[in-house]
Amino acid sequence: MSQLSHDILQAFAPILTQRTMAKNERLHEAGRVGNRLYLVESGLLRAYYLLDGRDVTAHFATAGESVTAPDSFLRCQPSRYYIEALADSQAYVIERQDLEDYLDRHPEYERLARLYTEDLYMDLLRRSESMTFLSAQERYANLLNDRPEILEFAPLGHVASYLGMSQETLSRVRAER
């Protein structure tokens, strides 16, 4: 876990609740407002959305990472995302409202929250640039290098949509052809 994630857990401990999820448990449904951020302790969570009826993985979160339905958590809109557990998992949960209230009382943690958001921005930027001009082979290689645990635990189809390619292509790429 990064220093930053660690600091977040410490700072926001008073408003964290702990939750245990079984494999295949759904934590959030599209269409609803779900103002929760999950800070994963163990296991594997996934956010996804439907595009023309197809399941597209938007994000994976393993130990030390976080996941939410960003349109809901950041904008309070009904969400386009689903969140589910891909393995038995444990996570700390933060409610958006609790977060705002807590930060009202403890403005000294605003900076930490901003730095965390900046970090998430950088992660997304990396991902976004990788999607723009890299080949299927290269995107796979990057993921294998950066987050091998995802390839180990997530079903191939979920990883393929996360990497913006078909399941068949990922299967072939992985077999090195």
Add this chain to the structure above:
Amino acid sequence: MSQLSHDILQAFAPILTQRTMAKNERLHEAGRVGNRLYLVESGLLRAYYLLDGRDVTAHFATAGESVTAPDSFLRCQPSRYYIEALADSQAYVIERQDLEDYLDRHPEYERLARLYTEDLYMDLLRRSESMTFLSAQERYANLLNDRPEILEFAPLGHVASYLGMSQETLSRVRAER
């Protein structure tokens, strides 16, 4: 301009400096640490990087938007990005160090800075998802819909790389074939 951008200008007025850029002026060079955020008043700025010697546009900023070299501004690393003006432009400039110092003295603005970062995150998320599974045609249509001023002022090649397609493809897509 969004309410948020407006609030940012107000809140950080004491540390803003104004800068005028001529068309084709380079504001930042890759390889250097450049801790400046540009809040565009008028004109058009572009951030780009080189991938195998090819110029790839990472970001455009028109009036009310902002641009920086994120790896430098957020992580203080030598940057992979160049920033240049695509038209005669005006922008307010914030130095990262000034920002941090100012926020030390005015922690009441930390929240605003966080909300602004969250907004940038949502913008990037939109872009990132559009790159993952939309066709060249659809990505072009989205840009035309969301930010027509870019298509109006930026050279085709820069827009094409921003949309993750070749210049020839963008030319054809635009001519509706």
Add this chain to the structure above:
DNA sequence: GACGCTTTTTGATCTAGGTCAAAGGATGGC
């Protein structure tokens, strides 16, 4: 340990979009 269900692989074909090359159009400097 056989049966169903899900996940992954493999093969055959098709197509969106890339690459290469060249011709037109604009634009700015002098």
Add this chain to the structure above:
DNA sequence: GCCATCCTTTGACCTAGATCAAAAAGCGTC
């Protein structure tokens, strides 16, 4: 106004990766 340079279009061809279909491999369950 003329030339050089840059930007955009057009055409011909090619390839990465999609789609469709089916076989094979896992794996939970009774």
